[in-house]
Amino acid sequence: MTFSIAIIGAGPAGYYTAEAAQKHWGEAVVIDIIDRLPTPYGLIRAGVAPDHQSIKAVTRRYEATNMAPGTRLVGNVMLGRDVSVDELLGLYDAVVLSVGAPLDKPIGIPGDDLPGVVGSAAFVGWYNGHPDHAGLAVDLSHHGAAIIGNGNVAIDCARVLAKTVDELAATDITGHALATLGASAVRDVHIIGRRGPHQASFTTKEAGELGHLVRAQPIVRAGDLPPAADDAALDPGHRKMVTHLRSFAGVPRGDKPVTINFEFFRRPVAVEGQGKAQRLIVETTHLENGQAVGTGELHAIPCGLVIACIGYRTQAIPGTPYAEKLGRFPTDDAGRIAPGLYASGWARRGPSGTIGTNRPDGFSVIAAMVADGISASGKPGPAGLDALLSSRAVTTTDFTGWQRIEAAEVAAARTGAPREKLVDVTKMLQIAL
Ligand code: NAP
Numbered sequence: 242m243t244f245s246i247a248i249i250g251a252g253p254a255g256y257y258t259a260e261a262a263q264k265h266w267g268e269a270v271v272i273d274i275i276d277r278l279p280t281p282y283g284l285i286r287a288g289v290a291p292d293h294q295s296i297k298a299v300t301r302r303y304e305a306t307n308m309a310p311g312t313r314l315v316g317n318v319m320l321g322r323d324v325s326v327d328e329l330l331g332l333y334d335a336v337v338l339s340v341g342a343p344l345d346k347p348i349g350i351p352g353d354d355l356p357g358v359v360g361s362a363a364f365v366g367w368y369n370g371h372p373d374h375a376g377l378a379v380d381l382s383h384h385g386a387a388i389i390g391n392g393n394v395a396i397d398c399a400r401v402l403a404k405t406v407d408e409l410a411a412t413d414i415t416g417h418a419l420a421t422l423g424a425s426a427v428r429d430v431h432i433i434g435r436r437g438p439h440q441a442s443f444t445t446k447e448a449g450e451l452g453h454l455v456r457a458q459p460i461v462r463a464g465d466l467p468p469a470a471d472d473a474a475l476d477p478g479h480r481k482m483v484t485h486l487r488s489f490a491g492v493p494r495g496d497k498p499v500t501i502n503f504e505f506f507r508r509p510v511a512v513e514g515q516g517k518a519q520r521l522i523v524e525t526t527h528l529e530n531g532q533a534v535g536t537g538e539l540h541a542i543p544c545g546l547v548i549a550c551i552g553y554r555t556q557a558i559p560g561t562p563y564a565e566k567l568g569r570f571p572t573d574d575a576g577r578i579a580p581g582l583y584a585s586g587w588a589r590r591g592p593s594g595t596i597g598t599n600r601p602d603g604f605s606v607i608a609a610m611v612a613d614g615i616s617a618s619g620k621p622g623p624a625g626l627d628a629l630l631s632s633r634a635v636t637t638t639d640f641t642g643w644q645r646i647e648a649a650e651v652a653a654a655r656t657g658a659p660r661e662k663l664v665d666v667t668k669m670l671q672i673a674l
Contacts, residue, residue: 244270245622246610247329249320250339251276252283253596254586256303257603258337263309265607271311273333273623277319278372279638279669280646281307283341285596286662287371290397291414292404294659299596307640313623316638317670323635324626326561326582332625335581335615337606338561338570342553342587343373346568348389351511353549356380357518361394361550368401368422370415375664379418380517381425383545387521389509390550391434391441398548399430400450403457403499411657415664419655430457430501431542435508435526435533438466438486445478448485457499461490465505504542508535518547553592567591575609576602583609642673 246262248255251274259272280286282300289296307314318324320340329336345360347353357380366374386402388395401409406423414422434441438461451459466487472480486503494500507523514520520541526533554568562578564571569591570584578584585602587593621628630637649672650660663669 242617242619243622244617245333245620246270246272246335246337247333247626248272248274248337248339249276249329250274250283250341250586250588251278251281251314251316252339252341252586253285253299253303253599254341254588254602255283255337255339256281256306257600258339258585258606259312259603260302260306260600261604261607263306263312265611268310271622273313273315273626274307275315275318275320277317279316279642279666279673281314281316281640281643287366287369289596290401291369291412292400292409294413296596297413314638314640314643315626316642316673317666318630318635318637321558323630323633326558328629329626330581332621332629334618334620334622335583335610337576338558338578338582338584338588339586340555340588342555342569342592344554344556344568345549346552346554348509348549348551350509352513352518355512355514355518356516357514357545358512358547358549361390361398361548362553364398364548365394368414368418370418370662370664372664372666375415375417379421380545381421381427383426383543385429385431385542385544386427386546386548387431387433387542387544388548388550389433389521390552391432391436391443391505392550392552393442393444393447395432395548395550396443396447396451398550399432399501400454402427402430403451403454403501405455408455410655413659413662415662416655417664427546428499430499431504431521431544432501433507433509433521433523433542434503434505436528436531437505438483438503439471439475439479440528440531441482441486441505443482445482445485448482451501452485452488454497454499456497457501458492458495458497459489459501459503460492460494461486461503462505463490465503466490506533507540508533510535510539512547513541518545520544521547553587555588574605575612576606577609577613580613581615636670636674638670638673646672
């Protein structure tokens with residue numbers, strides 16, 4: 242009997258889960274990694290900043306996982322459209338939802354539906370060439386851009402808006418985004434934090450990088466910084482990050498044409514404009530028990546682009562338990578959703594941590610399967626999936642197809658860039674099949 246696992250989502254969480262299963266069961270398990278796109282690697286391809294290419298070297302490890310005997314990539318198969326969770330549970334001994342959190346958390350303020358207001362999933366997906374977002378209309382014809390949120394995604398977006406074409410050309414940014422950014426009129430980027438520098442979740446490297454941009458100066462209002470002595474209470478990593486923010490304060494305005502303005506203690510309350518975003522209205526805040534409380538004092542930040550970098554949600558799947566408040570599947574600590582059904586990565590714990598945080602996640606799901614006594618039960622596994630998809634005339638792609646796509650992307654790269662991503666699934670299929 243075949244012992245089979247279906248992992249939905251070919252991102253870091255999916256690959257680490259597959260790696261853990263291979264480590265535990267060796268060649269006794271067959272694994273299908275199913276993705277709705279013909280391209281694997283999820284957020285490594287479509288989320289990690291294009292100028293942070295070294296982080297993407299981890300795909301070599303995922304490639305090795307995928308090339309191990311008994312493991313397949315089944316691309317171009319969408320859960321809900323082509324196959325249901327119940328059907329997968331009937332076909333495989335265990336099913337793991339490693340589908341990430343691709344939806345933007347809504348800002349929920351008046352005017353957030355105006356043209357010019359986007360979420361970070363859409364904006365990051367646009368510059369990274371995710372097929373869902375490659376066609377996003379990004380208007381950079383105005384001076385100001387407001388980025389809501391004090392996490393690393395906010396810094397990524399600010400850096401991409403602030404860099405020169407020369408700084409971006411040799412990165413993994415897609416050609417359409419490079420062309421739009423090259424013609425950008427944006428000169429003042431504002432990063433809006435509803436709390437203060439000590440509460441920001443930037444990491445040290447990401448904050449520090451802003452001090453080394455060719456044409457942009459980061460600016461922190463000295464009055465927003467707590468007394469230096471208070472930094473002693475921070476953990477060492479966070480203290481170093483705050484040191485960078487301190488170094489941006491009180492620096493005379495130089496001659497770099499772009500500013501990145503940290504707007505701490507500002508809560509977004511509305512987006513205003515005639516038929517499109519023209520300003521973000523923010524309210525000054527102060528902290529009470531660590532929470533941001535509005536003071537009633539309002540400011541207008543002129544901007545034609547508002548990017549909400551405030552977190553993500555997992556897409557609900559009809560018939561599968563979903564915790565609306567948490568924006569993800571409800572699981573126990575090990576990732577169990579229901580008998581035979583598990584989740585790993587952001588779909589289990591929400592959008593937090595680094596790429597590497599997904600590794601222990603994958604291993605804990607496999608440990609749970611072992612504890613649950615999951616084993617070969619006579620289900621048809623991959624052959625059953627192939628038969629079902631073929632009866633529905635679903636075109637699937639495999640890892641070899643992805644390698645063909647990759648070769649075409651590498652061949653089309655600008656000088657110095659690692660690849661030029663294909664952004665159209667139909668074109669991907671033509672090359673993969
Ligand atoms: P994040 O670190 O959780 O930051 C989200 C930010 O949004 C927080 O500052 C939060 O403020 C703010 N926020 C949430 N709701 C808000 C609202 N309604 N109004 C105003 N502000 C609001 O999330 P992220 O930046 O999306 O990053 C996701 C994960 O990916 C993080 O773990 C991040 O470190 C990781 N990541 C890592 C890298 C890297 O290593 N280079 C790059 C990108 C992302 P409060 O704190 O006040 O809630």
